Amino acid sequence: MRPATQLIEQGIKAYTRGVLDEAERCWREALALEPLNERARSYLELLAGARTGGGPLPVPPEPVAVPAAAVALPAPRISAEAAAAHAPALADGGASRPTPVTLSEYAPSPWDQGPEESASIVLDAEEGVDLHTLDEKSDLRPLVPEQVEPAPEPARPASDVDVWMQGARELHALGDFSGSLEMIEKILKVDPSHPEAREYLQQNEATLIAMYESKLGSMGRIPRLAIKPEEVLWLNLDHRAGFLLAQVDGAVNFEDLFALSGLPRLDTARILATLLHEGVISS
């Protein structure tokens, strides 16, 4: 991993712990190393907005160059009802929308909204209250610790899973689906059935796959090795990327590469997009 990327990751971790100064330092160092690093710049802008509680509307982060639909900070599937409740406000457009003053207003976490109105429960005349239905419709969610304001010393030490989950939500809202996915994967290692993490996993994966595939272009295109075969040895690849690269023979198209990779679609898309981005393959 490049030093700047490492610093960005460190910054994200610090940010999710609520240590904003450290986050700022990491991102500034990343920007010093790579002045054109959009990701570091966008995080710093967000951080500035969050700290001042006002100021100009931060530029939305563009972690990766993909079509708007793919990176448009989608709300997780489970927040559909809450998102629907806020739809009119979002539909007003920039003119009527109040300038965000905090991170949560810029990229509101769906979990912070809560149900707009009480869920209606239908009582079964014969069998009384169905607790399962009640539970489903009440929209009860675990409380989310407020992370927007700096909280150097949290009153209640949150578990690792809580911290990771919060980080995953924030990163997802920021459009950093890879970072969010990384957090989710940590959670699922500890608690494979964590329901919220699983939903975020699905959402992140779907978004990332769409992003990476949009970078590849048409699935019918045939990638070719863009470097000399003897130069492959000098790359920094893992064995999975090595396997996929070995399948690129100038005859197989992207669609077939997905079919024969044997890897999950996300991994295949990520590896191919990276190889394309780094100029190892061309199509």
Added chain:
Amino acid sequence: MADLELEPIIGIDLGTTNSVVATVIDGVPRVIQGRSGQLLTPSVVAVARNGKRLVGQIAKRQAITNAENTVYAAKRLIGRRWGSKELEDARKILPYQLVPGPEGYDVRVQLGDKVLAVPEISAMVLSELRADAEVFFGRHVAKAVITVPAYFNDGQRHATKDAGRIAGLEVLRIINEPTSAALAYGFGKQVEKKVVVFDLGGGTFDVSILDIGRSVYDVVAVGGDTYLGGEDFDRRVMDWIVFQFAKENGGIDLRGDKMALQRIRDASERAKIELSSTPSTSISLPFLVGGGDGRPALHLEKQLTREKLEELTADLVDRCIQVAEKTLRDAGVRARDVGEVILVGGMTRMPRVQRAVREFFGREPSRGVHPEEVVALGAAIQAHALVSPAQGQGEVLLLDVTPQNLGILVVGGYFETVIPRNTTVPTSATRIFTTVQDNQTAVRIAVLQGEKERATDNELLGEFVLDGLRPARRGEVEVEVQFDISADGIVGVSARDLQTGQRQSITVTATSGLTEDELKRILDENLDEALERKQAVSDFERRRLAAEAMMQEIEALVPAVSEALARSRFGKDAVQKAVGVIQRVRQAVAARDVAALQGSEEQLDRTLQLFKSLASGAHPPEEPR
């Protein structure tokens, strides 16, 4: 080009490991290249992790990483009975799941979430070949001749025919592979000699002896080893690589790593092929396996020499020669009596194999035919002769032999041969049997096929009862059993009480395991797919032809346009841009990408219109948009 005006017809070598399709153009047999430019299509079918159905090379390339959903060597299973010895042997080595058919008779294959009959699997390979042929001809292809090993029994032949039907092909004839090879060898020549077909394919080894004379191709003996082929040679190279890697990398065993193993298998086959033409080859597999504990991935870099390959596979070559020796001995043919040895199968390109053949037969094997293509070419020749005998090389008579002994069950559970193997068909034979019990009034005639002494170890083709025998002491009633085999391989058996004249008979109808209802259902299911394919072929062809015409026009206009542009201040790069458009169209045509082709049509048309106006001088050059 008279051949192209006829209805297209193809010959197919449906192999255990690879398949080939060929045809006859202008009187010359030729192999049809696949859509990716390949001559051989691996006989492999798979359902990928993403649910996509894969056939051929692409399926082969994920055969190890997706072993349970990849079906190869279906030819070992076709027409086999569930529970038969051959099937049990195959199950030991096949990683995919086999299940009995609905009536417990035949074999089915679990592929993804579907259970398919073996002919359906083979049909997928045949469909792929047919699609290649359709692209070649630019129109629908519906007729074919398919080859099978000479030892295939009736059920296996019938099942192969069913596979053809499922693939939308009318199978004009099933012919034996060695016959087909000899046909290609003898094409356009006057051949009168004893010929040995030495067929070392990917998974099986077959030796056949034929008598060729006056356009009569008579298979006089067949032998072989159904578990010896090119894949065994590949496995030796794989084992060597795995061992070398473990030795150099602290005992890391790559056999547990499917991705690594897939790459090693591909590299092993490639290295083996290269060593047929070079004395040494390098095997380079960068980033083959993870280094563990966050360490970088490990590479494999090895040199393999032809000498080493020969050392690793010496016993396999020896086995081939032993099998050939036994086949000749069984047929009473001496090696020096053989007038020609035809090499078939890619493995016979290996210099060590050729040397062994030369030493054993005491003569140079034939070099006039391409070992991988020869069987398909022979099938194409036969197919062509069937539809246009006038244009063929005269009437060719293909005489086949019975691949196994045919006989009946006799007292004690033994198998009594009536027609021995390697008997040329059509043929007929009669044997007299007697009753074994006093006052026995009926006998059960169980018709069997096989080589084993015990009746139960052979394949039951059918049975019937002859009753109404006159009561008498055992041994006194004589029953005449007659076997007739027609030229089409249909076996008829009758039994007659010689004293009373009472008679019963049976016609053994081979079955592939698929019932007619099942076959109808499968054909109905495939109908929509076939229509779509037909439409896709015609759509692509229509666009391709239109694009080709426009490109030709544009290219023809280039000199005039260049001249016009030379006099202008604008549009200097118009020709360059046109070349770019043509290149994109050619790429789309090569990739058979209808969408990309469609996308380029407008550009092509615009370019043509611009060029026409520039060349005619009617339109002054404009700044290109």
